[in-house]
Amino acid sequence: MPKHYNVFVYGTLMKGFDGYKKYMCKGNYISEGSLKGVMYHTGSGYPAVIYDSKKGGEITGELYSVDENLMKDLRRYEGVGSLLTCYEEKVVKVQTKTGDVPARVFVVSPFWKKVIKLTGTSVSNGDWKKFMTAPPKKAWQSIAPLILFFVSFIFVFQIIFEITG
Numbered sequence: 001m002p003k004h005y006n007v008f009v010y011g012t013l014m015k016g017f018d019g020y021k022k023y024m025c026k027g028n029y030i031s032e033g034s035l036k037g038v039m040y041h042t043g044s045g046y047p048a049v050i051y052d053s054k055k056g057g058e059i060t061g062e063l064y065s066v067d068e069n070l071m072k073d074l075r076r077y078e079g080v081g082s083l084l085t086c087y088e089e090k091v092v093k094v095q096t097k098t099g100d101v102p103a104r105v106f107v108v109s110p111f112w113k114k115v116i117k118l119t120g121t122s123v124s125n126g127d128w129k130k131f132m133t134a135p136p137k138k139a140w141q142s143i144a145p146l147i148l149f150f151v152s153f154i155f156v157f158q159i160i161f162e163i164t165g
Contacts, residue, residue, distance in 0.1 A: 003068045006103035008033055008094045010061030011047040011128045013074070023073055027064035033094040034058045035105065039128065040120025043146035047128050048086055048116050051107040053093070059126040063094055063103055071104075078106040083160075086112035115156065119148035 007027065013019035015029075036056035037049045049059050066074065079085030088109035093100040108116050123131045 004065050005068075005071045006030070006094075006101055007064050007066050007071070007074065008035060008061050008092070008103040008105040009064065010035075010039070010049060010059050010105070010126075012045075013077075014062050014129065016129065019077065023070065023077060024062075024064055024066075026070050027066040030063040030065055030101075031096045031098070032060065033063040033096045033101070033103075034060050034126075035092055035094050037107065037126075039123040039126045039131075040108075040116050041123055041131065042086075042116065042120055043149050047123060047131075048108045048112075048120060049105070050113055050116065051090060051092060051105070057124070057126050061128075063096060063101060074106075080106070086116060115149070115152040119152050 009019075009024060011017070011019075013024050015024075035049075035051065035058075036053045037051045037059045038056055039047050039049050039059050042048050050056075075081070075089065078087045078089075080087060080089050086108050087106040089104055090107050091102055091104055092107075094103045094105070125131070
């Protein structure tokens with residue numbers, strides 16, 4: 001019997017975004033859902049969530065059931081296992097209208113938390129769709145997180161270079 005996974009998506013994999021058209025349309029939609037955390041706009045057109053079940057705000061998204069092949073594609077899309085991505089795969093409780101459901105989600109790894117906090121723009125309502133459809137900000141507000149992200153990226157590589165010597 002094929003293995004299936006519950007997956008919670010909160011950004012570019014949701015309906016209406018390119019990731020949905022490429023990946024999630026192959027999964028089975030279960031329901032809307034939410035989890036606790038803090039969402040950031042990375043400055044590169046996608047969100048990153050720092051999961052925090054105790055102090056986090058509500059992060060809204062969609063819950064899907066996916067097969068093993070699609071799960072592998074999602075891991076590759078999110079860059080799981082690469083030092084160049086900020087994401088890790090985690091199993092968390094997702095709140096739905098019918099109760100809590102354990103699901104996999106791609107959230108910020110501990111190594112990248114400080115970088116994301118320093119360089120990202122907080123999405124205070126935890127809703128990526130609303131954030132992306134809000135009126136545009138002034139140009140400097142959009143560019144500043146991207147510049148900070150690249151500076152942090154260089155900083156991380158400098159640390160790695162110093163460690164590996």
